[in-house]
Amino acid sequence: MAEPTAPAAATPAAGGSPAGHLTLEGLTKTYPGQHGAAVRGIDLSVERGSMLAVLGPSGCGKSTTLRMIAGLVAPTAGRVLVDGRDITGIPVHRRDMGMVFQSYALFPHLDVARNVAFGLEMRKVSRSERARRVAEALDLVRLGHLADRRIAQLSGGQQQRVALARALVVRPTLLLLDEPLSNLDAQLRGEMRDEIRRIQQETGITAVFVTHDQHEALSMADRVAVLAQGRLEQIGTPEDVYERPAGRFVARFVGRANLIEGTVAGADGPRTVVELPGVGRVSALGEPRPAGARAAVLLRPHRIALAPATADGPAAGVPDGSSAAPLRGTVLSAGYSGESLAYRIRVGAAGPVLDVERPAGPEATHAPGTEVLLTWDASAARLVDAAEDDRAGADSAPGAADAVPAAAAPHGVTP
Numbered sequence: 001m002a003e004p005t006a007p008a009a010a011t012p013a014a015g016g017s018p019a020g021h022l023t024l025e026g027l028t029k030t031y032p033g034q035h036g037a038a039v040r041g042i043d044l045s046v047e048r049g050s051m052l053a054v055l056g057p058s059g060c061g062k063s064t065t066l067r068m069i070a071g072l073v074a075p076t077a078g079r080v081l082v083d084g085r086d087i088t089g090i091p092v093h094r095r096d097m098g099m100v101f102q103s104y105a106l107f108p109h110l111d112v113a114r115n116v117a118f119g120l121e122m123r124k125v126s127r128s129e130r131a132r133r134v135a136e137a138l139d140l141v142r143l144g145h146l147a148d149r150r151i152a153q154l155s156g157g158q159q160q161r162v163a164l165a166r167a168l169v170v171r172p173t174l175l176l177l178d179e180p181l182s183n184l185d186a187q188l189r190g191e192m193r194d195e196i197r198r199i200q201q202e203t204g205i206t207a208v209f210v211t212h213d214q215h216e217a218l219s220m221a222d223r224v225a226v227l228a229q230g231r232l233e234q235i236g237t238p239e240d241v242y243e244r245p246a247g248r249f250v251a252r253f254v255g256r257a258n259l260i261e262g263t264v265a266g267a268d269g270p271r272t273v274v275e276l277p278g279v280g281r282v283s284a285l286g287e288p289r290p291a292g293a294r295a296a297v298l299l300r301p302h303r304i305a306l307a308p309a310t311a312d313g314p315a316a317g318v319p320d321g322s323s324a325a326p327l328r329g330t331v332l333s334a335g336y337s338g339e340s341l342a343y344r345i346r347v348g349a350a351g352p353v354l355d356v357e358r359p360a361g362p363e364a365t366h367a368p369g370t371e372v373l374l375t376w377d378a379s380a381a382r383l384v385d386a387a388e389d390d391r392a393g394a395d396s397a398p399g400a401a402d403a404v405p406a407a408a409a410p411h412g413v414t415p
């Protein structure tokens, strides 16, 4: 399929905006009769030809944001700009945005080709041009051989491809996808994830897709915008939001996390030393905080290495490259999932319980009740806000493993 071209409705005024292809400024929506805003002052921009994932838990305002971009929902405040041009007041049918919904919204009584041709018929594109563009779009989604099939005779993944072809055939300025993979089974989801990414890159179209699945967001997008309760918590590359989360909510929503609460004890060069009850002193990377401030240390479960503990010392078997002195812990449980082993480990006698994930196979496994040594690389410990600053709330974050500190038994982790 040819490169999508910018149609008249969204042609840049003079060279476009350096800020991005799509820009949202203070975008806000309060639904009539609702208490509080569904979307609260979102500012972000999406580079031309890139893919943005809008990620967040159910009800955080993802679909509302997408619908405001599409023109299906009118913002209460704020603006939507395409190439620097304010399109907030432009009706949906003049925005030239291709949309793929969770439900696909296909016409079941029409065949594949007629479904894809629909937008072109509405735009009064000539019959020969229609046929050419439909064939092109079906080739792009690798469905050329099924042009005559009826929708009801297609699998979920094939229907998804038809919906994509239908959105792309009109050569939209932007492609908007609302939970496009949620109706597919796990294997198809993986395949379609790769397909959508391939198609987006091949066409060079600017795309925004909404998902509550962090794997989808991290694996498909160039940048990820994490929303919580209508607010933009963080926007950055997948690596930014995973490795350098802006706060507790992002840390817990984007992947699994141990968050250990403590008090800042001082600085150690660029690192901050935090006193963690039941653990000891741990140094972590992140925005410095003053001594005495409450803070939490984030440790991803797969960044913690394990070794068997010897009777009288931590020396044996500790992996190289770890910065902190090892912590002693006791395995509470070990769950096998084929690819990995998920451990719950209590630090010390009464310290926090940490989630640890190790690849299954190459390493010795540690049975419940055994003593282990825990270490991590210097870059693995990140400083984030303490719990009281958690605006977004903890309950909605899946994979959250709050490491509840216990009162006693400090362990000698030196900064």
Ligand SMILES: Nc1ncnc2c1ncn2[C@@H]1O[C@H](COP(=O)(O)OP(=O)(O)OP(=O)(O)O)[C@@H](O)[C@H]1O
Binding pocket: 031, 032, 034, 038, 056, 057, 058, 059, 060, 061, 062, 063, 064, 065, 212
């Ligand atoms: N048409 C509407 N009228 C009133 N309230 C609405 C409407 N649509 C959404 N809301 C509310 O706005 C908030 C955000 O909804 P939205 O659908 O944008 O969230 P979401 O993140 O897409 O959720 P999900 O992942 O469950 O689809 C929710 O509290 C929802 O109940």
